[in-house]
Amino acid sequence: MRFEESFTNFILRHQERHNRTYHFLVLMDALISAAKHIQHYYLTGALKGNLGLAGEVNIQGEDVMRMDQIAHEITIHYLRSTGRVIHAVSEEAEEIIEMDTKGGRYFVYFDPLDGSSNVSHGLPVGFLFGIAKRNLDGPEDGHLRAGKDYRAAGMFVIPTGTFTLALLDSGTWRFHIDETMSFVKPFRMMLPENSKTWELSFNEANRCTFSERVQDWIAEKERKYAFRYLGALAGDFHRILSNGGMFMYPAIVNHPKPEKNRPQGKLRLMYEAAVVAFMCREAGGDAVDETGTPILEIQPENHHQRTALYVGSKLLVDEIAKILRN
Ligand code: FDP
Numbered sequence: 001m002r003f004e005e006s007f008t009n010f011i012l013r014h015q016e017r018h019n020r021t022y023h024f025l026v027l028m029d030a031l032i033s034a035a036k037h038i039q040h041y042y043l044t045g046a047l048k049g050n051l052g053l054a055g056e057v058n059i060q061g062e063d064v065m066r067m068d069q070i071a072h073e074i075t076i077h078y079l080r081s082t083g084r085v086i087h088a089v090s091e092e093a094e095e096i097i098e099m100d101t102k103g104g105r106y107f108v109y110f111d112p113l114d115g116s117s118n119v120s121h122g123l124p125v126g127f128l129f130g131i132a133k134r135n136l137d138g139p140e141d142g143h144l145r146a147g148k149d150y151r152a153a154g155m156f157v158i159p160t161g162t163f164t165l166a167l168l169d170s171g172t173w174r175f176h177i178d179e180t181m182s183f184v185k186p187f188r189m190m191l192p193e194n195s196k197t198w199e200l201s202f203n204e205a206n207r208c209t210f211s212e213r214v215q216d217w218i219a220e221k222e223r224k225y226a227f228r229y230l231g232a233l234a235g236d237f238h239r240i241l242s243n244g245g246m247f248m249y250p251a252i253v254n255h256p257k258p259e260k261n262r263p264q265g266k267l268r269l270m271y272e273a274a275v276v277a278f279m280c281r282e283a284g285g286d287a288v289d290e291t292g293t294p295i296l297e298i299q300p301e302n303h304h305q306r307t308a309l310y311v312g313s314k315l316l317v318d319e320i321a322k323i324l325r326n
Contacts, residue, residue: 004185007032007163007175014167023084023105024152027131028165030078031108035127035156035163036181037078038071038112043159046122067119068092071112071127079108086134087143089303091271096143096303106151107132107143109271109303113158115232126234127156128275144303147274147296155234155275162238164189166282172241191244191285191313198245198313200225201236209252209261211290213323233267237276237311241283246312246320247276251290265290265308269300273309280311286318287311292325 011025045051051067072092079085079099086104088097091111110129118125130153132145147153154165161177172190175183192198200221207215225245230236233247240247252262267273277287277295287295290308298307310320 004178007183007186010173010175010186014170018170026082027079027084027106027108030082031075031129031154032163032183034075034078034112035158037074038127039156039158039161041070041074042067042122042125051119051122068113068116075110075112075127089143089270091268091304094304105134105136107134107145109275111268111271114234114272115230118230118232118235122159123232124157124160124230124235125232127158128234128271129154130271130275130278144270144300146299147269147278150274150278153275153278155237155279157232157234157238160235164238164241164279166279168282170282172279172283174241189241189283191241191280191283193244195224195244195313195315197243198225198316199228199239199243200245201228201230201240201247202249203229203231206250206252209255210250211253213326214250214320217320217323233272233276237279240312241279244313246310246316248310248320249308250310251308262306263290264306266306267309269295269298269305269307270303273307273311274298276309276311284314285312286314286321288317288321288324290324292321292323 011028015022015025045067069092072090079088083100083103084105085099085108086101087107088099089109108129108131112127114126114128130150132149133151151168152166156163163175163183164172166172171188173186174189176185178184228239236247249267251265255261273295280287281296288310289295310317
């Protein structure tokens with residue numbers, strides 16, 4: 001029989017190799033438990049009528065909680081129970097969530113259920129997270145960290161059973177769930193250099209609302225690459241990590257209804273864009289915003305800040321960054 005290396009073993013080896021404590025292992029264990037719990041809920045949700053919108057009543061006559069609220073509560077429960085988290089930032093909570101402000105070591109920024117348009121179909125959604133570490137030696141240095149200060153970032157694609165984790169200066173690794181619901185078989189991801197498999201991923205329906213220069217760039221590329229779009233960042237970025245190319249959610253600046261413009265972008269910086277940018281950098285890629293600024297360099301001013309995003313193979317990101325900077 002063949003047994004694959006487990007995620008726990010992988011992290012344990014990583015911590016030992018770098019002479020680190022086990023605190024990070026405890027935190028990762030909580031995130032894995034949360035993801036499995038959400039995955040279970042999601043898989044059985046359609047059957048139980050739990051994938052509806054808040055305000056609906058399920059077939060048992062109970063009030064349906066929105067799946068993203070459930071995912072949020074599950075994650076908060078597991079994070080709090082570690083005693084290792086100072087503050088958490090969740091897409092589902094307006095305010096910063098205080099946890100163990102004395103003993104906690106980590107800041108965790110997360111979106112427990114990203115890709116909401118897929119939920120009512122039971123199609124793939126994401127659970128994305130970034131982790132920064134408290135300043136243990138000096139005065140507290142706040143929870144608004146730029147992506148370059150993250151120690152790790154990862155995403156679960158639910159309910160496909162895949163998990164990708166990037167560790168600072170140690171690569172981006174993909175795991176798969178096995179028969180025992182353990183994540184196993186670490187595989188190091190590097191964006192392919194050969195452009196044969198590269199893809200472009202963006203919402204085509206928005207195309208004519210992008211800036212002219214972005215539209216021109218797309219027009220120049222469209223015969224060269226396949227287009228793929230699932231509508232859930234984690235799923236779309238998962239493909240880019242494997243196949244190469246670029247995912248983008250550009251600023252909306254030419255909408256026929258100007259009130260629908262989003263010059264600041266749509267995606268959230270701390271728990272979406274910086275998370276995939278971090279994973280992408282560890283896999284040899286890059287990410288920039290609408291001004292061509294590296295996503296990982298952006299210092300957030302508030303925890304729900306939005307940004308435009310171009311993330312993927314370095315060659316394409318460099319190309320678009322040059323255009324955006326001019
Ligand atoms: P959603 O709004 O459906 O939750 O986080 C936002 C996000 O999903 C991303 O996962 C996804 O890439 C994008 O927005 C989809 O937006 P559009 O429906 O505008 O394409």
